[in-house]
Amino acid sequence: xxxxxxxxxxxxxxxxxxxxxxxxxxxxxxxxxxxxxxxxxxxxxxxxxxxxxxxxxxxxxxxxxxxxxxxxxxxxxxxxxxxxxxxxxxxxxxxxxxxxxxxxxxxxxxxxxxxxxxxxxxxxxxxxxxxxxxxxxxxxxxxxxxxxxxxxxxxxxxxxxxxxxxxxxxxxxxxxxxxxxxxxxxxxxxxxxxxxxxxxxxxxxxxxxxxxxxxxxxxxxxxxxxxxxxxxxxxxxxxxxxxxxxxxxxxxxxxxxxxxxxxxxxxxxxxxxxxxxxxxxxxxxxxxxxxxxxxxxxxxxxxxxxxxxxxxxxxxxxxxxxxxxxxxxxx
Amino acid sequence: xxxxxxxxxxxxxxxxxxxxxxxxxxxxxxxxxxxxxxxxxxxxxxxxxxxxxxxxxxxxxxxxxxxxxxxxxxxxxxxxxxxxxxxxxxxxxxxxxxxxxxxxxxxxxxxxxxxxxxxxxxxxxxxxxxxxxxxxxxxxxxxxxxxxxxxxxxxxxxxxxxxxxxxxxxxxxxxxxxxxxxxxxxxxxxxxxxxxxxxxxxxxxxxxxxxxxxxxxxxxxxxxxxxxxxxxxxxxxxxxxxxxxxxxxxxxxxxxxxxxxxxxxxxxxxxxxxxxxxxxxxxxxxxxxxxxxxxxx
Numbered sequence: 001x002x003x004x005x006x007x008x009x010x011x012x013x014x015x016x017x018x019x020x021x022x023x024x025x026x027x028x029x030x031x032x033x034x035x036x037x038x039x040x041x042x043x044x045x046x047x048x049x050x051x052x053x054x055x056x057x058x059x060x061x062x063x064x065x066x067x068x069x070x071x072x073x074x075x076x077x078x079x080x081x082x083x084x085x086x087x088x089x090x091x092x093x094x095x096x097x098x099x100x101x102x103x104x105x106x107x108x109x110x111x112x113x114x115x116x117x118x119x120x121x122x123x124x125x126x127x128x129x130x131x132x133x134x135x136x137x138x139x140x141x142x143x144x145x146x147x148x149x150x151x152x153x154x155x156x157x158x159x160x161x162x163x164x165x166x167x168x169x170x171x172x173x174x175x176x177x178x179x180x181x182x183x184x185x186x187x188x189x190x191x192x193x194x195x196x197x198x199x200x201x202x203x204x205x206x207x208x209x210x211x212x213x214x215x216x217x218x219x220x221x222x223x224x225x226x227x228x229x230x231x232x233x234x235x236x237x238x239x240x241x242x243x244x245x246x247x248x249x250x251x252x253x254x255x256x257x258x259x260x261x262x263x264x265x266x267x268x269x270x271x272x273x274x275x276x277x278x279x280x281x282x283x284x285x286x287x288x289x290x291x292x293x294x295x296x297x298x299x300x301x302x303x304x305x306x307x308x309x310x311x312x313x314x315x316x317x318x319x320x321x322x323x324x325x326x327x328x329x330x331x
Numbered sequence: 332x333x334x335x336x337x338x339x340x341x342x343x344x345x346x347x348x349x350x351x352x353x354x355x356x357x358x359x360x361x362x363x364x365x366x367x368x369x370x371x372x373x374x375x376x377x378x379x380x381x382x383x384x385x386x387x388x389x390x391x392x393x394x395x396x397x398x399x400x401x402x403x404x405x406x407x408x409x410x411x412x413x414x415x416x417x418x419x420x421x422x423x424x425x426x427x428x429x430x431x432x433x434x435x436x437x438x439x440x441x442x443x444x445x446x447x448x449x450x451x452x453x454x455x456x457x458x459x460x461x462x463x464x465x466x467x468x469x470x471x472x473x474x475x476x477x478x479x480x481x482x483x484x485x486x487x488x489x490x491x492x493x494x495x496x497x498x499x500x501x502x503x504x505x506x507x508x509x510x511x512x513x514x515x516x517x518x519x520x521x522x523x524x525x526x527x528x529x530x531x532x533x534x535x536x537x538x539x540x541x542x543x544x545x546x547x548x549x550x551x552x553x554x555x556x557x558x559x560x561x562x563x564x565x566x567x568x569x570x571x572x573x574x575x576x577x578x579x580x581x582x583x584x585x586x587x588x589x590x591x592x593x594x595x596x597x598x599x600x601x602x603x604x605x606x607x608x609x610x611x612x613x614x615x616x617x618x619x620x621x622x623x624x625x626x627x628x
Contacts (some may be wrong), residue, residue: 077461
């Protein structure tokens with residue numbers, strides 16, 4: 001384990017920043033490094049933080065209007081012409097609205113288009129269920145050739161943006177709207193396809209993606225007071241999964257929890273369930289949205305209501321641990 | 332441009348392309364007949380005259396590019412590409428078969444020379460527009476052109492009109508689109524299924540330069556493309572009026588042949604299934620069909 005965590009991570013006044021802000025910085029930096037990078041937005045340029053890139057490279061920014069099908073298919077054509085297009089909208093619209101176009105003209109067509117889905121998860125808040133995208137992880141991870149990343153904070157979002165700019169593959173980056181606690185540092189590693197052990201433990205393995213890794217860290221700290229030593233693994237890349245790191249942690253702990261701000265069905269929890277049932281069957285608790293939509297409310301209020309906050313997760317894990325023996329296999 | 336063949340030779344080539352289409356569809360046992368047949372003249376004009384291409388160098392950076400938006404019509408593209416020398420004509424017989432580079436709908440990664448992957452309708456035009464945007468605004472290269480073909484039934488798709496607005500806004504003058512106006516789609520006549528008219532006015536109102544031509548007159552096709560290239564401040568659409576199934580009289584105008592090859596259905600007036608391929612090829616070879624392409628030798 002060699003992952004520098006934010007030293008003030010567990011403080012009440014931990015620094016917070018919207019994950020999308022990191023994307024904005026990363027895209028601008030990627031644009032400085034590579035002239036082939038172009039940015040397309042469907043009428044949400046400030047909101048998705050493409051505005052930094054637009055200001056720096058107005059000639060490489062394309063305003064697409066409210067037309068998400070055209071957004072990704074024009075991007076496919078730009079990629080054919082040798083460009084590296086980043087497309088942004090709210091995740092509910094892209095990939096929500098234009099999934100088939102992404103499937104045919106980007107994934108099957110193997111074009112290195114980057115799909116940035118901002119405002120994912122219930123923490124979108126007052127806008128309500130229509131705008132709280134919960135199915136994007138499931139939609140994107142089933143596509144062959146597609147890379148799927150849900151960064152844990154704005155620092156990691158910046159690194160992930162730079163990484164997908166150069167990976168030559170169709171890629172999906174999932175961003176959250178709200179201010180999110182900073183869990184990492186500039187020195188923390190990020191590599192596509194890698195998971196990171198943030199905290200070691202031997203009683204249970206907590207796998208988090210996106211904003212939920214922070215909540216798992218909080219939960220792990222609470223659990224410690226109840227003599228449950230949880231290992232926390234951050235899994236920013238949902239596809240391809242870092243099977244080696246994940247399975248090693250599962251093998252050690254014999255009980256697993258996944259957490260995501262998305263549908264657990266076919267989402268990150270679904271991906272882990274698939275992995276475990278094929279390679280290392282282990283009792284699993286999936287934290288996330290359980291086959292239901294969100295609703296309007298303040299972000300913190302909703303996170304609590306849906307039991308996605310560290311305290312609720314810790315309670316649910318205590319129950320899970322008390323009911324579930326560790327499952328150690330002879331591997 | 333190509334310009335290697337005389338008009339008569341181009342017409343003969345289009346006839347050969349139609350024969351290729353019939354024989355490859357029969358070998359495949361499935362696929363679309365009407366659209367590929369009626370696009371034979373436009374596609375022959377594009378690949379043998381209009382476009383600046385080199386079949387031996389499909390990724391040649393100076394090439395003109397072609398995007399097929401209505402991917403189900405790909406048999407005609409495969410046929411013109413084979414005739415033009417992108418791959419052996421014999422390979423046409425592998426259409427839709429396991430292991431073939433000639434997938435039922437075109438896949439760029441399978442066959443060199445294809446610029447896009449299409450099938451689900453409405454997205455090829457956007458891909459062409461993206462390419463044209465790159466040439467005009469990012470590369471600032473003015474001597475290359477982006478050609479696209481769409482179906483008319485395909486214009487039901489909302490994605491098409493998003494692309495139309497986009498190309499109009501950015502005045503993508505290197506984008507030249509042919510609409511195969513054959514008036515049929517799977518469920519019947521386009522005007523019965525979902526009326527498209529006034530098509531001319533629709534495209535004009537989106538900021539496009541609009542021409543209407545006889546899509547079976549190769550000279551008109553070449554002239555219209557030339558006119559479109561001369562329009563420097565708008566994208567161009569060429570509404571090509573065509574006859575579905577053109578060249579095989581028992582298929583002409585009949586929407587039943589949209590998605591079926593010879594030998595699979597027997598609509599009123601058609602020969603018995605077992606004889607359809609022979610009759611169709613015979614008509615093309617002897618000009619018993621309605622092609623006005625002059626003598627075939």
